[in-house]
Amino acid sequence: MSSPAVSSDREKVVSKLPAWLRQTLKVRAAQHGIEIQTAVEQGIRDWCSLASTVSAVDTTGADSFATFLPNGQWEEFRQTASDRRLSLIQGLAQSVQLWLDMNPAPDIQRPAITRRIVVCNQKGGVGKTAITAGVGEALAENPDSLHPVRVAKALAEALRASDVPTTGAKSGDDPLEIENLPGLGLRVLLVDFDPQCHLTNQLGASPLPMDGDSLTNHMAGDPRGELRDLIVSVEDDNFDGRLHLLPACNDAFLLDVRLSAVRAREAALERALAPVEADYDVIIVDCPPSLGLSMDAAAYYGRRRNNEKPGQSGALVVVQAEDSSADAYELLTTQIDDLRTDLQVDIDYLGIVVNLYDSRRGYIATSSLQGWVDIKDPRVVGLIGDLKEQKEAVRVKKPLLSYAPKSQQAVSMRALAREVM
Template sequence: MTRMLAIANQKGGVAKTTTVASLGAALADLDVSVLVVDLDPQGCLTFSLGHDPDQLESSVHDVLLGEEEIANVLLDTDDNVTLLPATIDLAGAEALLLMRPGREYALKRALAEVAQDYDVILIDCPPSLGVLTLNGLTAADEVVVPLQCETLAHRGVGQLLRTVNEVQQITNPGLTTLGAVATLYDARTTHSRDVLGDVSDRYDLPVLDPPIPRTVRFAEASASGTSVMRGRKNKGANAYRGLAENLWKHWEAGTPVQTFDTA
């Protein structure tokens, strides 16, 4: 059965795209077939996986509007994951979709055509709570929230969880919130743990294990057009490998995801 996981947080700069790219590559290294979906008009995931959004003739924009078959738009990547790319055209799709009935189901309908070809589909939602994010949440089985371990990290989390609750009531009753993925984590300070503990207590949101440490390797990987999983071993890649193994064990064996003790 294909697992569809949305990565969502309307706050920017929380390593959301990095999480999708790195987690996808880590799962692929476990011989899991992975499709990643770029729903951000900025196309950061597309660029991070080695494709220039400005050079693409078709993208998820065309798929959502029914102007192109999804199979004709998918791209291969050096990280052994398949990519449904985004371009700046996607910014216009939001307004066009608003005028269409069943607009929240456009992505779900499109993914249904290829879902049987993949074990896992990861959806990179944009940093907003508009119709594109609603499409991602409506298509997904589960959602995780990347959360930077810095002051004011909780801003927007409550609003996102309210949106998830509304999606559960209206368009996707089966949607489950798995928890938060802690990013930019610094184990040397108590501040990171305090931030996670605050968010966990405030929203009853478990933190998945392991937390993702702060490292310059993520920026270097994005600039090179591959995920942090390629090249020299580093603590960021190791953390995402651990997260991938945690999630895959949860999906395969049906066991609860392992969580990080924020106490």
């Protein structure tokens, strides 16, 4: 959390706390959206008012800890610790532990209806897969740890000044404000809906065999087992079993042909995923670069359902700051608009993500970015730089947010996930 300006009614105090207790305090204060000094102030106040002592806290290895307290509170605390025959270090540790006990970690806010994010663009090579994986990882990150996030206000300022060379700058040159926030801790399913299996391969999983079961079979009404049996967990301590993947199969190249013989084919993806929806807070679909029947099914899956608020689910469009992305965007929006009209459904746009951006590429990049920003509806919700960490993560088949958790791309992915949610 950002430290506020210190007012004249507070004084700086220095003591010691064990590292584990200081880190827990830091995370818990962030989870409750308050400053560390406020948490310590509340803990000391409550500790001083207790009628009896509390259990001792292990302070082995305690090191320097400084904060700001209201004038006079530290002296009251010192006197209380003396009356209880406790060291200041033990008294402070008990105060912090008391605050932690009285302010447990808040429950994860889970949506009433599973949210569905359809990551799409007819043009290949814009990085839909990287955005799908990055957003999913950010949504599933550990809620009991702090992760660097680029705050939304700073992102908006960067978009307004699209010629500022921030996302293409070297590491350490980024002037945008970074804030450490708890992970969102959501249960996420990533659906590799692309027959090229890029998402599956990037996350280190194996594509499903052609002679076995697949999402294509379930959509075509010819399942060979339970869909949940195909789902694998993305093994990483940072996600703790919350991030899952439905791998792709090369048989998806035949999906449009097989869907042509299916009744109500626009609902095929929804029917296939229905048995597992309740297991997840968010399902993210990595779409192929296609405008065929499979894209119709994906867009329909992201439609607004009964009792679902606008903007909870829908299409997240990934583009690049160059002209061919604009042409592909027009084709995609035309298809979605036609689907809205033909089926009388509401399909919301969750926003535009400008991916692989580097202002050092000159006028085409900066002017194209400005063109995306000028659209307004849907608005630009993410600006992701073209940096090496994403490519390296793909090479070693690891999630970006684990491979390079403090990289500019990871920081931007977390901001994007919060914008979409």
